[in-house]
Amino acid sequence: MSNTFVDAYPDQARFIRRVFATSFTAFAVGAFFGLIQALHRTDILRVLESPDYYTVLTGHGVFLVLSFTIFFLVGVYQWAVTDSLERRPVDMRFTWGWYGLMVLGTLLAAFAILAGFVEEIDVSADTLFTFYAPLQGHPIFYVGLVLFVVGTWLAGVDWFRSWWAWKGDHPGERIPLPTFMVLTTMIMWYISSIGVAVAILAFILPWTLGLVESVNPTLTRTLFWYFGHPVVYFWLLPAYLLWYILLPKLSGGRLFSDPLARVVFILFILLSTPVGIHHQYLDPGIADGFKFIVMTNTMFLLLPSLLTAFTVVASMEHGARQRGGTGYVGWLRALPWREPAFTGMALAGLVFAFGGFTGIVNAGMNINYLVHNSLWVPGHIHTQVGTATALTFMAGSYWLVPQLTGNRLVGRTIGLVQVLLWFIGIVFMTNSMYRGGLVGMPRRTAEPQYEGFQYEVAAGSVGELNAQLAIGGVLLFVSAMLFLALMLLTLFNPDSEPIDNRTIPAPLSGPDDAPAVLDNLKLWTAIAAVLVLLAYSLPLASIVTRGGLFGPDIGPFPVTIEESGSIELVRMGLEFALETVGR
Ligand code: HEM
Numbered sequence: 244m245s246n247t248f249v250d251a252y253p254d255q256a257r258f259i260r261r262v263f264a265t266s267f268t269a270f271a272v273g274a275f276f277g278l279i280q281a282l283h284r285t286d287i288l289r290v291l292e293s294p295d296y297y298t299v300l301t302g303h304g305v306f307l308v309l310s311f312t313i314f315f316l317v318g319v320y321q322w323a324v325t326d327s328l329e330r331r332p333v334d335m336r337f338t339w340g341w342y343g344l345m346v347l348g349t350l351l352a353a354f355a356i357l358a359g360f361v362e363e364i365d366v367s368a369d370t371l372f373t374f375y376a377p378l379q380g381h382p383i384f385y386v387g388l389v390l391f392v393v394g395t396w397l398a399g400v401d402w403f404r405s406w407w408a409w410k411g412d413h414p415g416e417r418i419p420l421p422t423f424m425v426l427t428t429m430i431m432w433y434i435s436s437i438g439v440a441v442a443i444l445a446f447i448l449p450w451t452l453g454l455v456e457s458v459n460p461t462l463t464r465t466l467f468w469y470f471g472h473p474v475v476y477f478w479l480l481p482a483y484l485l486w487y488i489l490l491p492k493l494s495g496g497r498l499f500s501d502p503l504a505r506v507v508f509i510l511f512i513l514l515s516t517p518v519g520i521h522h523q524y525l526d527p528g529i530a531d532g533f534k535f536i537v538m539t540n541t542m543f544l545l546l547p548s549l550l551t552a553f554t555v556v557a558s559m560e561h562g563a564r565q566r567g568g569t570g571y572v573g574w575l576r577a578l579p580w581r582e583p584a585f586t587g588m589a590l591a592g593l594v595f596a597f598g599g600f601t602g603i604v605n606a607g608m609n610i611n612y613l614v615h616n617s618l619w620v621p622g623h624i625h626t627q628v629g630t631a632t633a634l635t636f637m638a639g640s641y642w643l644v645p646q647l648t649g650n651r652l653v654g655r656t657i658g659l660v661q662v663l664l665w666f667i668g669i670v671f672m673t674n675s676m677y678r679g680g681l682v683g684m685p686r687r688t689a690e691p692q693y694e695g696f697q698y699e700v701a702a703g704s705v706g707e708l709n710a711q712l713a714i715g716g717v718l719l720f721v722s723a724m725l726f727l728a729l730m731l732l733t734l735f736n737p738d739s740e741p742i743d744n745r746t747i748p749a750p751l752s753g754p755d756d757a758p759a760v761l762d763n764l765k766l767w768t769a770i771a772a773v774l775v776l777l778a779y780s781l782p783l784a785s786i787v788t789r790g791g792l793f794g795p796d797i798g799p800f801p802v803t804i805e806e807s808g809s810i811e812l813v814r815m816g817l818e819f820a821l822e823t824v825g826r
């Protein structure tokens with residue numbers, strides 16, 4: 244008799260399966276768009292006109308870094324809370340409610356993006372996933388984003404409610420580590436997503452609806468990046484959760500230190516938000532002094548990542564030694580390398596380290612000038628969220644999905660090939676992107692070659708870089724499709740039982756070794772708020788003083804939206820909704 248998650252919580256498992264299916268659908272579309280981009284910008288195969296490249300790129304960004312990652316996050320967090328508190332949500336209808344809101348938001352945003360391909364529909368949102376002014380998309384796009392974010396807020400409320408209910412039954416007990424990670428992530432998310440909510444609701448949406456004449460672009464950019472940096476941790480922290488909770492178990496051991504894990508998550512609450520301006524080193528209108536302070540803060544963010552590297556590798560070593568591994572490095576051989584869930588996560592961690600080093604380059608105020616807006620940046624993106632996160636999610640699914648379905652994983656060896664293919668594909672593609680960026684190849688363009696201009700590549704050639712990018716992109720796409728196929732087959736593989744049970748072994752150093760103050764979430768939230776005020780009040784005040792709340796009158800660029808019937812419809816819908824709520 245198996246003891247899986249679905250045996251204990253069948254309706255929860257059904258819910259999480261649905262959430263994962265949504266996430267994987269977004270992944271499929273996004274990966275397909277990625278393939279189109281890789282082949283188009285290297286001029287190997289062009290299935291679209293170049294102007295449509297921006298529609299594809301917007302879809303790629305939004306579907307992957309917002310839909311795929313965040314739906315996976317809410318699925319994995321739902322699992323983590325239920326499993327570690329050993330209780331169902333207070334009200335399952337509420338749970339389905341926020342999921343429904345997130346789906347509705349995604350559908351609206353997806354419609355606005357994809358309608359850009361259809362000339363007959365007067366709707367488009369080629370704003371890229373960094374949707375600040377002066378790029379302007381159709382209001383439906385922003386309404387969708389807002390609903391999606393509100394959905395995630397309610398998901399957090401749901402998890403906090405579960406925790407409060409649990410606390411009533413377990414007075415004085417330490418918060419179980421997985422739930423602790425969920426709650427701290429959500430605190431970070433509440434603090435940071437306020438920025439994007441204000442940007443959209445107060446400025447961008449009224450502007451696209453024609454209610455205000457113009458916006459202050461520096462202000463909307465700053466509000467966007469206020470959220471735009473922490474959102475990268477929102478993608479990453481569920482991967483951290485899997486590294487801390489699942490990886491030690493898969494290695495055959497136990498988590499090295501629960502207290503260190505708690506410290507890491509607290510550090511993310513404190514440090515994630517006050518650094519967003521590091522995306523604006525080249526923006527005029529923000530004084531160098533502020534940028535310099537932000538650079539210093541950013542370098543502190545290395546700390547939680549280094550602590551994580553230490554804790555996770557120590558846990559793996561412990562596991563390997565439990566399995567008979569010996570020697571300074573010889574223990575590495577004793578790890579379960581034939582297990583795709585393990586190998587995928589280990590490779591993801593390796594790539595993450597490399598992404599961290601390139602992130603230091605981006606973070607440096609002076610060398611940032613060298614790589615800014617070049618192909619280097621998507622190189623960095625694909626090592627971080629595109630691999631550390633995405634590959635961990637895929638690898639984690641090889642363990643989680645059998646838990647959620649009660650079925651044995653289909654094609655373990657193919658799974659191993661799949662994670663290796665992703666790793667090889669990312670090495671090719673990002674190698675090309677990093678090197679291309681260093682010689683000045685621009686990002687976000689269908690036509691990176693200029694007439695009568697040659698890139699000076701120190702070693703190799705532009706042709707070789709293009710070939711690597713295209714080969715890498717194809718391998719990644721094949722890998723993504725293999726993953727999805729294995730997931731589908733596993734879902735339809737009844738009459739089988741998973742090999743593993745759901746118990747997560749206790750850490751070597753448990754929660755009782757952690758100072759009680761770590762669990763004082765109110766205290767950390769207050770300190771985080773103070774740090775945010777310190778980092779942002781002066782820059783924002785100076786931006787508003789100089790440019791005004793709604794800015795000088797600037798025209799939207801370049802995706803102008805004409806007053807049209809569909810905008811009128813959205814406006815009427817919003818007015819109706821406001822009236823209904825007001826009543
Ligand atoms: C099949 C796998 C993938 C392929 C072939 C691929 C390919 C590409 C290419 C070629 C670009 C550069 C476009 C340009 O600047 O002109 C790009 C950008 C990007 N990719 Fe991917 N990618 C893949 C998977 C992913 C994943 C899994 C993520 C995140 C979870 C991701 C996130 C991004 C982001 C955020 C950008 C930047 C978008 C922008 O500049 O607005 N990609 N991708």
Ligand SMILES: [Cu+2]
Pocket residue numbers: 471472475518519521522
């Ligand atoms: Cu950042």
